[in-house]
Each structure stands twice: as C-alpha cells, then as structure tokens.
Amino acid sequence: xxxxxxxxxxxxxxxxxxxxxxxxxxxxxxxxxxxxxxxxxxxxxxxxxxxxxxxxxxxxxxxxxxxxxxxxxxxxxxxxxxxxxxxxxxxxxxxxxxxxxxxxxxxxxxxxxxxxxxxxxxxxxxxxxxxxxxxxxxxxxxxxxxxxxxxxxxxxxxxxxxxxxxxxxxxxxxxxxxxxxxxxxxxxxxxxxxxxxxxxxxxxxxxxxxxxxxxxxxxxxxxxxxxxxxxxxxxxxxxxxxxxxxxxxxxxxxxxxxxxxxxxxxxxxxxxxxxxxxxxxxxxxxxxxxxxxxxxxxxxxxxxxxxxxxxxxxxxxxxxxxxxxxxxxxxxxxxxxxxxxxxxxxxxxxxxxxxxxxxxxxxxxxxxxxxxxxxxxxxxxxxxxxxxxxxxxxxxxxxxxx
Numbered sequence: 001x002x003x004x005x006x007x008x009x010x011x012x013x014x015x016x017x018x019x020x021x022x023x024x025x026x027x028x029x030x031x032x033x034x035x036x037x038x039x040x041x042x043x044x045x046x047x048x049x050x051x052x053x054x055x056x057x058x059x060x061x062x063x064x065x066x067x068x069x070x071x072x073x074x075x076x077x078x079x080x081x082x083x084x085x086x087x088x089x090x091x092x093x094x095x096x097x098x099x100x101x102x103x104x105x106x107x108x109x110x111x112x113x114x115x116x117x118x119x120x121x122x123x124x125x126x127x128x129x130x131x132x133x134x135x136x137x138x139x140x141x142x143x144x145x146x147x148x149x150x151x152x153x154x155x156x157x158x159x160x161x162x163x164x165x166x167x168x169x170x171x172x173x174x175x176x177x178x179x180x181x182x183x184x185x186x187x188x189x190x191x192x193x194x195x196x197x198x199x200x201x202x203x204x205x206x207x208x209x210x211x212x213x214x215x216x217x218x219x220x221x222x223x224x225x226x227x228x229x230x231x232x233x234x235x236x237x238x239x240x241x242x243x244x245x246x247x248x249x250x251x252x253x254x255x256x257x258x259x260x261x262x263x264x265x266x267x268x269x270x271x272x273x274x275x276x277x278x279x280x281x282x283x284x285x286x287x288x289x290x291x292x293x294x295x296x297x298x299x300x301x302x303x304x305x306x307x308x309x310x311x312x313x314x315x316x317x318x319x320x321x322x323x324x325x326x327x328x329x330x331x332x333x334x335x336x337x338x339x340x341x342x343x344x345x346x347x348x349x350x351x352x353x354x355x356x357x358x359x360x361x362x363x364x365x366x367x368x369x370x371x372x373x374x375x376x377x378x379x380x381x382x383x384x385x386x387x388x389x390x391x392x393x394x395x396x397x398x399x400x401x402x
Contacts (some may be wrong), residue, residue, distance in 0.1 A: 007036035024086060040106040059097045059124050061157040063298045067097065068150035075143035082108045100124050113137055125218055128273065128294045135282050143278060156269065159357060163265055166364040167258070171376040180379065184386050185217040192390045210389040214312040246298040253299060253327075258370075261363045266300045267332065268356035275349035285311055316340055 007015045015036060021027035023042060067088065074084040089101035096376055102123050107117035115134040118125040129149060136145030193194040194209045201241060217224075238244030253259050267269050279285065285308055292304035303324050310320030318337035321328045336364065339348030 003041050005031060005036075005040045005041040007031055009037075010035050011058040027317060039110065039292075042102060054343065061092055061153055061173065062090075062158070063094050063097055064124075064129075065150050065153045065157060067092070068153060070145045072143050072146035072150060075146065081114055081142075085358055091278075097124065114142070128277075128290050128296055131282065131286070131290050132280060135280050143281075148276055148280055152272060152314075154271060155357070159265065159360060162364055163261065163320055163360065166368050168181060169368065170371040170375060173372070173379070177375065177379045177382065181382060181386075182217065182221075184383065185214045186221060189386065189390055190218055192394065196390070196393050196395075207389045207393055212388060220248075242298070246302075249298045253297070257367060261360065262297075262362055263327070263366060264356050264359045265294055266297050268353060268360055270300065270304070271332070271349045271352040271356060275353055278349065279346040284317065288317075293298050299327065317345070 003021060005015075005017060005019060005027070009015055014143050019027050019030055021030055027041060028038050063390045072089055075081075079087075085101050085105040085108060089098050089105060092098045092101065103121070104114075104117040108114065108122065113134075115130050115137055116134070118133060132145055133142070133150055136142040139145075160254075176292040184311055189210065193214060196207070196211075227382075235248070239248055253261050255262075257342070270291055273294060274284075274287050277287040277290065282290075288304055288308040288311065292301045292308070295304065297300055306323070307317070311317060316337070318333050318340055319338060322330075322333045335348050335352055336345065339345035342348075
C-alpha cells in the first residue's frame with residue numbers, strides 16, 4: 001500500500017514523499033528508521049476520499065452515535081487512541097467524517113490530547129461533546145464518557161427525529177391544501193365561471209365572491225408569489241440575527257398546538273444535558289453554560305445564562321430556575337430542589353429527562369391524532385364549498401333550460 005507522508009528530518013527540514021508499506025504502522029516505523037519525524041501520513045484511499053466528498057455531505061447525529069459507541073468499545077478493549085481513530089477513519093462510510101478522523105489521528109500523533117484534536121473540528125464535534133471528552137481525560141474514564149455520549153446522542157436523535165417526522169405529515173397536508181386551492185382558483189373556477197357569466201344568469205352572492213377571489217388569483221397571483229418568496233427570504237435572513245432568532249424562537253414557543261411541544265422538547269434537552277454532564281463529573285456552572293449553547297432556543301439559552309449567573313452568585317439551581325415561571329414549570333423546580341436536598345441531583349435530572357421524553361411522545365401522538373382528521377375535513381370542506389358555489393348555478397341554469 002502506498003502512503004503519502006509529510007515529515008521533518010534531523011536538521012529541521014520539511015520532507016514530503018511516498019513510501020510503500022503493508023500498513024500505516026509499518027510505514028511510520030520505516031520513516032522513523034530514516035531519522036524522520038512524521039507530521040502526517042495518508043494512504044491513497046484516504047487522499048481520494050477527500051476528492052470524492054460531496055459538497056453537500058454532512059455528518060448526521062446517527063453517524064456520531066455509531067462513532068461514539070465504536071470508540072467506547074475500542075477503548076474498553078485497550079486499543080490506543082491513535083489506532084482507534086485510524087481504524088475508524090478507514091472503515092467509516094461517511095467520507096467527510098472519515099477525513100476529519102484522519103486529521104484527528106494526525107493531531108494525536110503530533111501530541112495533541114483527544115479533546116484538543118476534536119476541538120479543531122467544531123463543525124463535527126460540538127462544544128458539549130468536546131467538554132465531555134475533556135472530563136473523560138481528566139477522570140481517566142474515556143470509555144465510559146464515550147458511552148455516555150453515545151447514549152445521550154441516541155436519545156436526542158430519537159426524540160428529535162420523532163418530533164420532526166411527526167410534523168412532516170401535517171405540513172404535507174397543508175401544502176396539498178394550498179396547491180389544490182390554487183389550482184381550483186386559477187384553472188377550474190375560471191373555466192366554469194365563464195359559463196355562468198355567458199348565460200347572463202344572476203349568480204348568488206357567495207358565487208360572485210368565489211369568482212372575485214379566482215380573478216385575484218389569476219391576475220395578481222404572480223405578484224402574491226413574489227411577495228411570499230421575498231417574505232421567506234426576509235424571514236430566512238432574520239433567523240441569522242440575534243434579535244431575529246430570539247423573536248422566531250419566542251414565536252415558536254407561543255404558537256398554538258406546537259408551542260407546548262417545543263417547550264417540552266427544550267426542557268428534555270436541558271435536563272438530559274445537565275444530567276449527562278453532572279453524572280460525568282462536570283462542574284454545575286460549566287454544565288449550565290454548555291447546555292445553553294446546545295439547547296437550540298435563544299429563549300432558553302438566555303434563561304440558562306441568567307441561571308448560570310445566579311448559581312455563580314450563590315443561588316441554588318432550583319432558586320435560579322424558579323425566577324422563570326413562564327418557561328420553567330414548577331414541577332421541574334420542585335424536583336431539582338429535592339435533588340439538591342438529597343444529594344442526588346444527577347439522578348433527579350435523569351428522571352425529569354425520562355418524564356419530558358414521555359411528555360414529548362404523548363404531545364406528538366396527540367398532535368398527529370388531531371391534525372390529521374382536522375386537515376382532511378378542512379380540505380374536503382374547502383373544495384366542497386368551491387364546487388357548490390360554481391356548480392350550483394350551472395345546475396340551476398341547466399334545469400331552467402330543460
């Protein structure tokens with residue numbers, strides 16, 4: 001197998017070249033026997049994987065779950081960190097992740113810690129992930145830390161996926177409703193309304209209203225489409241500003257039906273993050289700060305920032321949370337207080353995580369159960385009204401002729 005290497009000789013000069021060896025370890029040994037200090041080494045397969053990477057390729061949460069479990073297993077088997085990441089880089093199916101793991105392996109070989117090597121790739125490894133690994137290094141429990149991470153990511157992946165998938169069907173029905181209505185107003189109704197108008201028959205008020213709306217769609221629909229497109233672009237750009245993101249997140253929490261679902265989802269993330277980090281030995285203030293960065297809502301991020309400041313000033317976690325009665329339910333505050341008094345805060349937070357996970361599951365099931373029949377009825381009712389408004393006069397006209 002051919003390997004491309006970058007190294008430094010005994011005089012400090014940079015060297016680049018290729019070496020043929022059965023595996024990476026033997027290639028490194030061969031270079032070291034030449035008196036070279038290896039900086040990086042890649043085989044042809046790894047070099048080609050960088051070129052074959054898709055521009056749109058990304059590392060999914062599922063990839064990170066599998067990676068964390070594999071690292072935990074390899075560490076349990078006493079495989080070195082460098083060899084573990086090298087093996088995983090060669091065997092992963094995700095080209096982007098494989099290339100990142102190669103770079104992590106190179107950094108480990110150059111003397112970086114695992115957390116330090118991972119921190120160079122914030123687009124793949126979150127601040128939460130890196131801090132958990134850092135704690136694992138400090139406590140000497142890296143295999144357990146990666147197992148914690150795998151289980152945490154697995155829970156978050158399952159919870160987020162169920163919520164997202166549950167909202168796909170209602171969104172599909174709503175889009176279908178608007179598409180059907182648009183086609184009715186722009187194609188079907190104009191053709192039928194021309195028959196009514198040519199007959200000279202006096203149409204009912206509701207028929208005139210439907211025809212007027214149809215005319216608006218036909219003559220001004222393009223402008224409405226442009227307006228909606230510009231509105232979408234404005235909202236998209238707004239989401240990149242702090243103030244805009246804060247407003248959109250607040251709107252999301254106050255939205256009918258789904259607002260309560262998102263609230264429970266964020267509370268589940270908060271309790272799960274805090275539980276995972278506290279049980280891994282991360283200090284509480286640091287845990288709150290990291291949780292604020294990964295919660296996914298500016299509203300709750302600001303709340304957690306205030307909670308962290310309160311804890312720093314000497315308040316207990318429950319008292320700091322109790323100041324936010326709208327976003328933080330009293331049951332969460334009471335449970336945290338029990339955990340503080342009994343010295344089992346980590347376990348209490350894990351219990352709260354399970355509770356809010358069930359709450360999210362129930363809220364999703366209820367939402368889907370309600371939206372599905374309601375949207376079907378609304379769709380059928382809307383199409384029925386349009387048809388009756390147009391076909392009714394035509395039927396009466398046909399009856400008069402006969």
